[in-house]
Amino acid sequence: MKLYRALAVGKRVLRDVINDRRMILLIVVTPIVSMLLFGYTFGTEIKNVNVIVVNEDKGVFNSQLNVTDNISDKIIANVNRQILKIDYMDNVSEAVNKVKNGQAYGVVHFPSDLTSGVYVKAQNSSYVETAPITVMLDKSNTEVAESISSSLNDAVSKTVDSIGVTSALPINNDPIYGNNFKLIDFSVPGIMSFAVFAITVELTLISFVNERTSGTLQRLFISPLKESEIVAGYSMAFCAIGTAQSILILGVAIAAFHITVAGNIFIAFGVIILLVVTSQSLGILISSVAKREAQVLQFMPPLLLTAFLLGGIVWPLEGIPSWLLPLSYVLPPTYAVHGLRSVLLKGWGLDKIWLDILALALFEVVFLVLAMLKLKRWEA
């Protein structure tokens, strides 16, 4: 091996990079942005989780101080309000309905004899039965459910310590969704959306950049094909690919890991197909700024990393800093992940996931129109 020849190759590679400004941008900016996104996303506590409290605790009258002692109020006062956003309701079943409709993540019910039971037990250790605090959670999002549980446990511990009660307060868990959820139940909708998004955007980008660089697109432009027909043709092909992919992913997840499928599987496929079509239009749109295949690779890492971290795939939106949230809401996978989790884990139907479908459809229309506008037949 001759060092001077290896050096010549090395110099050539560096010159190639230096001559491509976007590549320099990728090398410098992407790691910085990635680290910032990663740090801010995973380094941030889950916040503003909607929880409904139904407080029926009557408390115990303290004749010495002429006040009513109420343990439930003390627990609520000890709750970290940055994590839990508490609303109050009087009726447990109405509160549960709110969770079932996706308006809150959980219900905390304090029974009427909570305080009295604790005091009786403190005075008489042989007293056994105390009506427990009941926590009813939507466990379809494991991170959020975990966060509610730990926040409530902290508040209860602090309260028990402050009033000097030695015995722990009983908490009864009665999940509204996800009694037997495994981690994979939560992961599959996210991973499936991410895989479909990543592969479709990348395949479309490569195909379309190829179409531009090889000259075939020029051929299509002088044929009777309309821009809309080109894009529609791509959509059809990628719909087929996306559906096949989803069947594979979902099939493996069901067969090998027995994941929960609470809702209509065809609605789940519908959401995926919509994500595929949207991703394909985004791919065509991005291809208009990539002049060669190598540049395609420059777009993918930042796009995929952003979608992975901010799309609710592995980390809930509630854990994303509020200043980064707008970015989450302009990512199509965000809506697909939410829609899929709702269908697969909660058994929701179209009546409840219509907003996710509408958002995906809007993205599709916007990307499609922009992609067609970018497909300029008559180049300036």
Added chain:
Amino acid sequence: MEYFVQAASLIKKYGNFNAVNNLNLNIRAGEIYGLLGPNGAGKTTAIKMICGLLKPTAGEIYVLGKRIPDGSLARFVGYMPQETALYLGLTVHQNISFFGEIYGYRGQEIETRERTLLKFIDLEKFADELVINLSGGMKHRVSLACALFHEPKLVLLDEPTVGVDPELRVSFWDYFEELKKNGTTILITTHYMDEARRCDRIGFMRNGSLIAEGVPAELLNYTNTDSLDDAFLIFSKQDGAQ
């Protein structure tokens, strides 16, 4: 006289660079017109503007009496770009039939037309071969077949014989003449001056402008030379001196 292509005062600028500079072109119905010139003379830019792929900075173009761009011309114009412009992952048959389908051909029509074209480009045995596995010359032949599938009235060929062996180049030109006999008008760009003798008329391009135009024999007579290469050099010198 009926002109199939009329380009008037055509200019294409890229920043301060004039790729095409005040080009006037009139191509008659049924003729083979050769646009000749060295690389960078502006031939491809001119042909792309005539196709409607590139917007002129100034000037106007009429093809079959319609001002470019006009979508209704698509069925009447065939274009073979300088790049092979084929789907490398498809077979020869799949490429040719795809271009038939987008022009509205169906089933038996496609098969018949494809057979004729495969015979013409002498690639009948390679119909099921992936294009990526073909030689450069073979790819050019498939590309030509794709451009001719819909039997266009006007064929725009950008350097169709580059990378094609001499024997096949001769048969290409034989076919162009056959197309001409059937009433097809051909605009062809080439830098092979010798083969341009087979054009009805030729135009020499230099620095984006037409520096001479006429019947090959007339241009040879005028410059008192035997080859179009020499004729081009003489016109280039005259143009440079002006």
